[in-house]
Amino acid sequence: MATPRRDTRGIVDAADFLARVRFRRPEPAPPLRPYVEHYWLIDWDLTEPYVSHVVPHPAVHLVFQRFEGQEPFVEIAGVQQGLFTQKLEGRGRVCGVKFRPGGFRPFAPEHPVSHWTGRRVHLTGTDPAPVLDPAGEEARVAALDAHLLAARIPRPDPQADLAMTLVDRIRTDRAIRKVADLASDEGLSVRLIQRLFAAYVGVGPKWVILRYRIHEALERAEAEQTVDWAALAADLGYADQAHLVRDFTTTVGVPPATYARHRSS
Structure with a gap:
């Protein structure tokens, strides 16, 4: 836990x-x-x-x-x-x-x-x-x-336990870059994981993977004076820097380089 x-x-x-x-x-x-x-x-x-x-x-x-x-x-x-x-x-x-x-x-x-x-x-x-x-x-x-x-402690729910385990795996394991990766490693079907996330997490597994990528990119922009965005994109499993820039901009509202410049100033 x-x-x-x-x-x-x-x-x-x-x-x-x-x-x-x-x-x-x-x-x-x-x-x-x-x-x-x-x-x-x-x-x-x-x-x-x-x-x-x-x-x-x-x-x-x-x-x-x-x-x-x-x-x-x-x-x-x-x-x-x-x-x-x-x-x-x-x-x-x-x-x-x-x-x-x-x-x-x-x-x-x-x-x-x-x-x-x-x-x-x-x-x-x-x-x-x-x-x-x-x-x-x-x-x-x-x-x-x-x-x-x-409200009393809920009765044990193996599905809740599985959902929590899978999300924590996505959060901590950088090797999980696609839903298919998670499904293969856990011996589950992609469809089963999608249904589980809808019922117990509220958003799909692909959304969770992307969101944790943006969280890490945001924290790196906060902590580092100079960020190698191309290297970070590769590290987070993006096909290229442009895809990271797109997701970051859509989520945060400004491109990552603009955000980093604002933080440094």
Whole structure:
């Protein structure tokens, strides 16, 4: 079982984001860890508005939110396929649950996870105060644990376990560059994997492969002064640099070289 990530993959202009907000990723209670990758807590107190951008992961989130001038609310956020943009101003707080890709379905078995893809659904009747009100981080984490544990730990689901295993394999194994590669290595058909991902992840395996490539390219652009984009494209399994540039530009909104120049300046 993978531990919470400590990287900044998916956060656009991560250094600027982390300079403006207080961002933490604590672990959930042990019984929840097979299903939940981590919690994420964000607090801000800004003198001027700030717009954050995230290239989303293939994960469903349960999010408790308080924005200045609005009533607090709770929502389920399915996998967002485009760039996620959020304006932050004044003071606010967000406490989120990031389910492992494949880990949300056992808590909501009535729908395939593709039912939630691209959607942000407010949960009426769920009080956000127990999670958002505590000043201390430990109390908020305990409240998130209590909220999920109150629904009871789901019954074992081998299909959920398989989906989580396959997504983690895509995330960590650079040799997996095509869905056919994954299917061959796992002894499964491409069609079976596609159906499994629709039911338990919410997006197709090809989308997941491409998204993790962009996450790595984005992080390299954040971390390195000079990026050899042709070499990186080859390393990530692209046919050529042009294909990486196309996917990066479509996802992030600017070409990778432009993004890197902006970061260095």
